[in-house]
Amino acid sequence: MARLPYDKWQFISPTSFFILYENQARLIMKVILVNIKELVQVEEEARAWVAGKEMNELKVLHDAFLVINDDQIENFGLMQDFDETAVDGADMMMEIDCTGKIVMPGYCDSHTHLVFATSREQEFVDRINGLSYEEIARRGGGILNSAKRLEQASEDELYLSAMARLDEIKQLGTTAVEIKSGYGLSVKSELKMLRVIQRLKETSPLTIKSTFLGAHAMPVEYKNKRQKYIQLIIQEMLPEISQQGLADYMDVFCDRGFFSVSETAQLLEAAWKYDLQPKIHANELGLTGGVQVGVQYQALSVDHLEHVGEAEIEALLGSKTMPTVLPGAAFFLSLPLSPVRKMMNAGLPIALASDFNPGSSPSGNMNFIQSLACINYKMTPEEAINACTLNSAYAMGIEKSCGSICRGKLANLFITKVLPGYAAIPYFYGSNPVETVIINGEIY
Ligand SMILES: N=CN[C@@H](CCC(=O)O)C(=O)O
Numbered sequence: 001m002a003r004l005p006y007d008k009w010q011f012i013s014p015t016s017f018f019i020l021y022e023n024q025a026r027l028i029m030k031v032i033l034v035n036i037k038e039l040v041q042v043e044e045e046a047r048a049w050v051a052g053k054e055m056n057e058l059k060v061l062h063d064a065f066l067v068i069n070d071d072q073i074e075n076f077g078l079m080q081d082f083d084e085t086a087v088d089g090a091d092m093m094m095e096i097d098c099t100g101k102i103v104m105p106g107y108c109d110s111h112t113h114l115v116f117a118t119s120r121e122q123e124f125v126d127r128i129n130g131l132s133y134e135e136i137a138r139r140g141g142g143i144l145n146s147a148k149r150l151e152q153a154s155e156d157e158l159y160l161s162a163m164a165r166l167d168e169i170k171q172l173g174t175t176a177v178e179i180k181s182g183y184g185l186s187v188k189s190e191l192k193m194l195r196v197i198q199r200l201k202e203t204s205p206l207t208i209k210s211t212f213l214g215a216h217a218m219p220v221e222y223k224n225k226r227q228k229y230i231q232l233i234i235q236e237m238l239p240e241i242s243q244q245g246l247a248d249y250m251d252v253f254c255d256r257g258f259f260s261v262s263e264t265a266q267l268l269e270a271a272w273k274y275d276l277q278p279k280i281h282a283n284e285l286g287l288t289g290g291v292q293v294g295v296q297y298q299a300l301s302v303d304h305l306e307h308v309g310e311a312e313i314e315a316l317l318g319s320k321t322m323p324t325v326l327p328g329a330a331f332f333l334s335l336p337l338s339p340v341r342k343m344m345n346a347g348l349p350i351a352l353a354s355d356f357n358p359g360s361s362p363s364g365n366m367n368f369i370q371s372l373a374c375i376n377y378k379m380t381p382e383e384a385i386n387a388c389t390l391n392s393a394y395a396m397g398i399e400k401s402c403g404s405i406c407r408g409k410l411a412n413l414f415i416t417k418v419l420p421g422y423a424a425i426p427y428f429y430g431s432n433p434v435e436t437v438i439i440n441g442e443i444y
């Protein structure tokens with residue numbers, strides 16, 4: 001980290017620092033990134049999302065600078081226009097030379113289940129030996145297996161293992177993440193999971209949103225009394241969660257073998273009474289009506305979408321619901337690929353997320369998600385980046401503060417290693433292009 005060539009440092013004595021501190025004045029510290037090879041996903045005006053053909057457009061500045069003031073992006077531009085006015089008003093500053101490197105907004109991973117007790121590699125082996133994901137679930141494995149293990153884990157254990165996962169995804173460029181409950185499936189364990197997410201929110205630098213997913217699977221003891229479990233969610237879980245302010249959103253796994261459309265409608269109706277907007281799992285296993293019920297209940301996003309036909313596209317057009325595709329789950333479970341090109345050609349936006357969870361996508365690596373998007377779904381790097389930044393920020397309700405390089409947004413971004421260009425991020429699949437991560441203006 002070199003100092004700028006001109007001297008703007010202001011040295012103050014401990015006494016004056018104390019007086020400043022007493023007067024609640026704050027020293028202004030600016031971080032300046034210079035000689036950026038490509039500054040990617042630049043916006044002059046913040047947009048909510050990009051859709052259709054616009055998904056293939058990405059604003060990139062070549063040979064650029066970026067100024068961070070406290071926790072926000074204050075300014076950016078071309079190096080040829082960089083002068084002392086860029087750091088006006090700074091008491092202290094730090095310069096980072098980004099020669100040959102790319103700067104991107106941090107990934108917003110809008111769909112994860114990253115609080116879990118243990119991995120499930122035995123099911124991975126079972127699938128290699130011929131069992132399907134649905135068959136494993138019917139035999140009491142899958143989500144119910146995770147629920148059994150989570151019940152036995154302490155809150156501290158869950159917190160520490162989830163924090164380690166957050167650290168891992170931070171190093172891979174993710175600066176915002178949505179985390180779901182749903183491995184509790186009882187009042188006690190769902191609350192335990194949500195408290196863990198709350199603690200992660202309070203202690204992790206990442207921007208975190210929390211989603212209540214009590215309707216993730218039907219617990220065995222309710223198999224023949226489904227309404228009893230649904231009423232447990234509506235009458236006991238939701239009021240408690242709302243009273244303790246433990247969730248931002250409500251999710252339901254609306255799919256074949258899990259929750260029906262009418263059960264989903266019943267649950268989403270109840271969620272809105274507590275001001276919890278839906279973000280739901282839909283159409284992973286079939287054309288089940290999940291997309292339509294999600295749109296009907298103004299879901300912020302409908303996620304998975306391996307099965308999408310004309311009726312689903314029609315329902316999404318004109319809605320404010322973000323279609324979110326989870327390439328990691330389709331890869332790991334060998335599911336049909338979501339028809340993303342068809343959806344974009346129809347004018348829809350697409351968001352991408354990792355679905356980090358122990359059963360269907362045991363990775364939170366958004367760089368790899370970009371590779372899968374490009375290789376399997378034939379998305380261009382521009383489309384994949386829009387889907388993992390701006391559109392996924394919308395899918396977790398943080399598009400006003402995250403998801404792009406825009407003045408006034410949070411300084412949540414990453415600097416890559418030396419790379420030929422941003423298309424090299426999905427190209428070098430499996431490797432980590434990230435060198436430095438900046439979250440809320442703090443350098444990691
Ligand atoms: N599909 C539903 N839920 C998760 C899987 C959870 C699990 O298998 O543990 C998903 O999004 O893929």
Ligand SMILES: [Zn+2]
Nearest residue numbers: 111113281355
């Ligand atoms: Zn999921």
